[in-house]
Amino acid sequence: MSMLEVKNIYKNFGDLHVLKGVSTTVEKGEVISIIGVSGSGKSTLLRCMNLLEEPTFGEVWMEGKLLTPVDPYLHFDIIRASKTYKGLIESGMDDEAAIKKIKDEDLLLEKHSQEGPEYKALMQKHFKENHIDTNLARRKMSMVFQQFNLFNNLTVLDNIMLAPVETAKYNKVKDLNAEKAKIREQAMTLLKRIGLEDKADVYPSKLSGGQKQRIAIVRSLAMNPDVMLFDEPTSALDPEMIGEVLDLMKELAEAGMTMVIVTHEMGFAREVSDRVLFVDEGYIKEEGSPEQVFGNPQNPRLRDFLSKVL
Amino acid sequence: MTLGTILHDMWEIFVKYYIGENLLATGVGYTLALSAIAVVCGAILGSLLAIGKMSRFKVLRFIITAFVEVMRGTPALLQLYIAYFIVPMVFTFAEMSPFACVAVGLSLNSAAYVSEIIRSGIGAVDKGQTEAARALGLTSRTTMTKIILPQAIKNILPALGNEFVTIIKETSLASTFFVGELMTTYAIIKGITFNIIPTLLDIGIIYFIMTFTLSKLMGVAEKKMKAGA
Numbered sequence: 370m371s372m373l374e375v376k377n378i379y380k381n382f383g384d385l386h387v388l389k390g391v392s393t394t395v396e397k398g399e400v401i402s403i404i405g406v407s408g409s410g411k412s413t414l415l416r417c418m419n420l421l422e423e424p425t426f427g428e429v430w431m432e433g434k435l436l437t438p439v440d441p442y443l444h445f446d447i448i449r450a451s452k453t454y455k456g457l458i459e460s461g462m463d464d465e466a467a468i469k470k471i472k473d474e475d476l477l478l479e480k481h482s483q484e485g486p487e488y489k490a491l492m493q494k495h496f497k498e499n500h501i502d503t504n505l506a507r508r509k510m511s512m513v514f515q516q517f518n519l520f521n522n523l524t525v526l527d528n529i530m531l532a533p534v535e536t537a538k539y540n541k542v543k544d545l546n547a548e549k550a551k552i553r554e555q556a557m558t559l560l561k562r563i564g565l566e567d568k569a570d571v572y573p574s575k576l577s578g579g580q581k582q583r584i585a586i587v588r589s590l591a592m593n594p595d596v597m598l599f600d601e602p603t604s605a606l607d608p609e610m611i612g613e614v615l616d617l618m619k620e621l622a623e624a625g626m627t628m629v630i631v632t633h634e635m636g637f638a639r640e641v642s643d644r645v646l647f648v649d650e651g652y653i654k655e656e657g658s659p660e661q662v663f664g665n666p667q668n669p670r671l672r673d674f675l676s677k678v679l
Numbered sequence: 680m681t682l683g684t685i686l687h688d689m690w691e692i693f694v695k696y697y698i699g700e701n702l703l704a705t706g707v708g709y710t711l712a713l714s715a716i717a718v719v720c721g722a723i724l725g726s727l728l729a730i731g732k733m734s735r736f737k738v739l740r741f742i743i744t745a746f747v748e749v750m751r752g753t754p755a756l757l758q759l760y761i762a763y764f765i766v767p768m769v770f771t772f773a774e775m776s777p778f779a780c781v782a783v784g785l786s787l788n789s790a791a792y793v794s795e796i797i798r799s800g801i802g803a804v805d806k807g808q809t810e811a812a813r814a815l816g817l818t819s820r821t822t823m824t825k826i827i828l829p830q831a832i833k834n835i836l837p838a839l840g841n842e843f844v845t846i847i848k849e850t851s852l853a854s855t856f857f858v859g860e861l862m863t864t865y866a867i868i869k870g871i872t873f874n875i876i877p878t879l880l881d882i883g884i885i886y887f888i889m890t891f892t893l894s895k896l897m898g899v900a901e902k903k904m905k906a907g908a
Binding site for chain 2: 419421504506508511512514518522523531535588589592
């Protein structure tokens with residue numbers, strides 16, 4: 370079972386088609402970098418993974434659980450249950466050709482009931498068996514933002530503690546005070562790890578960008594996530610602060626954290642990634658080990674991109 | 680008429696009527712009472728409107744938008760007239776005094792403005808705050824109560840203070856219905872003395888002292904709040 374899987378993701382913002390059918394799989398412990406020019410759709414792809422953007426079509430899976438609605442085009446059994454498919458078969462088409470035609474021409478009807486009760490029941494069955502609540506999934510998949518997004522109204526310690534404490538409340542933990550003490554201890558351990566334990570009671574406005582981002586990272590870590598998403602974590606930092614953030618991320622990668630990183634730091638991507646995705650014009654145009662992607666790029670757009678950034 | 684006589688008359692009217700006849704206390708009392716009722720009711724009602732405007736129900740959102748636009752797009756005096764005649768028809772079970780009618784009218788007017796203040800106060804909080812909270816798996820309710828509202832309140836309170844000042848000035852419209860607030864004293868004194876300008880100037884000074892004091896107090900509160908965060 371993969372840690373994270375996106376299947377044929379499309380994302381439209383009105384008439385703007387940002388992602389045009391992207392599929393990829395992230396295995397446990399893998400570190401994946403997503404590179405590409407600005408506006409290529411790499412951030413949107415990352416934000417679709419935790420549903421900060423809802424994909425227009427396609428599915429997102431995490432640890433065997435479906436986060437998005439069911440996309441009927443990805444399931445042969447659902448397509449075969451549709452009236453559209455049955456009509457095509459009756460008109461003399463064979464199974465393979467009918468499915469291909471339906472997929473290519475988006476023939477399934479928008480309203481589930483119009484495709485017949487069998488189709489509707491299958492859609493519901495798939496959903497029921499696999500779907501997980503977005504909030505539950507996000508607690509195991511934290512995200513680090515370009516602009517840090519520390520909560521301005523909370524101290525550093527409260528920033529780190531908020532989500533674990535609220536999660537304990539959602540889960541109706543019996544001894545909340547004991548749980549809080551435990552969470553506080555863990556938060557302080559995390560702060561010590563990045564050498565900022567003296568900032569525990571400080572508000573974010575008093576911190577440097579590098580400090581903010583490292584705290585944002587440990588805020589994510591406090592949820593004990595299975596996978597971490599990084600959306601250009603160093604792009605808003607002054608050059609002298611990039612190193613401290615990258616060092617912390619490297620540390621996480623070495624400790625076996627599953628990470629998906631959208632980045633412009635090519636040296637970093639080359640060093641820590643197991644796999645690099647080059648996203649361009651809404652597609653994954655090239656994908657492979659850092660040696661392949663940086664050392665022997667095949668796609669002309671990738672070569673062009675690398676010649677500009679390296 | 681020289682400046683000297685105006686100042687002299689102003690002083691005389693102030694002493695004789697505002698102090699002697701106690702018009703200062705009653706006038707200011709009614710004005711502040713009316714403003715306080717309008718602001719408090721407006722704040723409560725305005726919050727409800729703002730919450731309603733964020734709801735999923737399209738019809739509710741439409742009704743609220745329509746109400747707010749109408750209240751902001753028509754003169755307050757007209758609204759007070761309508762309240763003056765309609766409120767007694769609606770609340771037939773209770774004897775509605777002109778003061779109560781005007782209070783209802785001003786409250787509804789203020790609710791429309793307050794709902795916009797709250798909405799824009801919430802809207803001014805950086806979208807990244809919501810995204811970070813939701814990305815950590817917090818529900819939209821927790822995100823609102825723990826992250827967004829505490830930050831929005833800092834945008835909302837100063838604007839709410841300004842609304843209070845605006846309302847104090849707007850209560851002068853209530854003098855049309857002779858409810859006894861500060862502007863009503865003008866009609867009373869004018870009727871006795873026929874001395875218009877000094878009376879108006881007296882009233883102006885009293886209004887100014889009220890609003891000026893209030894905005895200074897707001898300023899102090901704002902500074903304290905900023906220091907607290």
